[in-house]
Amino acid sequence: MIQYAQKQVSGIQDLEKKLNQQGYSIGQRLLELLLHREGRSAKREVRVLGILQFVAQTLYRHLFGKPADGLEKSRENEDEYMLIDHDPAVNSYISVPREMSQLNCAAFVAGIIEAVLDGSLFPSRVTAHSVPTDQFPMKTVFLIKFDESVLEREAILQQQ
Numbered sequence: 001m002i003q004y005a006q007k008q009v010s011g012i013q014d015l016e017k018k019l020n021q022q023g024y025s026i027g028q029r030l031l032e033l034l035l036h037r038e039g040r041s042a043k044r045e046v047r048v049l050g051i052l053q054f055v056a057q058t059l060y061r062h063l064f065g066k067p068a069d070g071l072e073k074s075r076e077n078e079d080e081y082m083l084i085d086h087d088p089a090v091n092s093y094i095s096v097p098r099e100m101s102q103l104n105c106a107a108f109v110a111g112i113i114e115a116v117l118d119g120s121l122f123p124s125r126v127t128a129h130s131v132p133t134d135q136f137p138m139k140t141v142f143l144i145k146f147d148e149s150v151l152e153r154e155a156i157l158q159q160q
Helices: 002-007 012-041 048-064 107-119 148-159
Strands: 070-073 080-085 124-130 140-146
Touching: 012 048, 012 107, 012 124, 048 070, 048 080, 048 107, 107 124, 107 140, 140 148
Parallel strands: none
Antiparallel strands: 070 080, 080 140, 124 140
16 A cells, blocks of 8 residues: 555655545544444534544544554643554554654544544644654654634533
């Protein structure tokens, strides 16, 4: 899949964007599947924290067999949250050429997360960022930036 996308683009940013688009189309179908499997017990999330927990627990467990390693709210921006994975599976089994060392294949997973959020009526933009540490050299942070409409809806719900 990466080789296919690599042949159609010229740079690393274009490749990550293409991977994100491929993940988005899969995420749309995956949301339908997860909601179908939950059946009548499926609850439509209307709060930001509820949908983020769904993504970090249910979606992540379905994709990788484990929940996400962390979920944090940004201190600088009210509309940003960070989903943390210390060792993303999509980066573990891919050899990247030396000239593309900045490539983060987790952009594919970011596309899946973005599609699930958009399909759940939480429009957002999700990007993957490598944040290596000594303890976790493959650590990836998925930055989730919600649309202004989501924050407005959340404010209304908090007033009720």
